[in-house]
Amino acid sequence: MLIPHDTRIALDTVVDLVNTAPESRPPRDGLAGGSEDGLADIAALYAFAERHLISGVGALGEKDLTAVRDVRARFAEVFAAPDPRTAADLVNRLVAAAGTTPQLTDHDGYDWHVHYFAPDASIADHLAADCGMALAFIIVAGEQERLRRCEAPDCGHAFVDLSRNRSRRYCSSRTCGNRLHVAAYRARRKEATG
Numbered sequence: 001m002l003i004p005h006d007t008r009i010a011l012d013t014v015v016d017l018v019n020t021a022p023e024s025r026p027p028r029d030g031l032a033g034g035s036e037d038g039l040a041d042i043a044a045l046y047a048f049a050e051r052h053l054i055s056g057v058g059a060l061g062e063k064d065l066t067a068v069r070d071v072r073a074r075f076a077e078v079f080a081a082p083d084p085r086t087a088a089d090l091v092n093r094l095v096a097a098a099g100t101t102p103q104l105t106d107h108d109g110y111d112w113h114v115h116y117f118a119p120d121a122s123i124a125d126h127l128a129a130d131c132g133m134a135l136a137f138i139i140v141a142g143e144q145e146r147l148r149r150c151e152a153p154d155c156g157h158a159f160v161d162l163s164r165n166r167s168r169r170y171c172s173s174r175t176c177g178n179r180l181h182v183a184a185y186r187a188r189r190k191e192a193t194g
Ligand SMILES: [Zn+2]
Pocket: 006, 105, 107, 110, 113, 115
């Protein structure tokens, strides 16, 4: 599946956004998680915007924080959607509410790409429009099932499976994949020796 550069960036952003939600952050291995919200305050929202190079959002306030958390919940629903029609319906509503204005742009040395957020859009509308359209792109490509949740029992991270054969099961092969690998190995050994 060929994914344009900016769509890939928007997908990274939406995955990170969904994974800041407390329900996507189960406690494990001494890492803070569980009830902790990755967007606990305005400072965290600024850090998120900076991490994903979301520019032109201006000064952020409580209203933005609430709105972004709300958009985050809508995106989590898209990742949980059982079929393309459900996902499409959710994306349509999200994007319509954000009021998109597609604009061709080649800012900052990037190749021509489309910004979907309206000029002067709030950060919540910016995320809803750009990330919503990136998810729309995946649905149009017939790849809705690539929007997944990690299968590790104590995880729950959202991820986009961009593997060639759609075989990815874990948010990260380094952490969750490896953890389960080790657990399965130990179980096999125990069976063999026990
Ligand atoms: Zn851009």
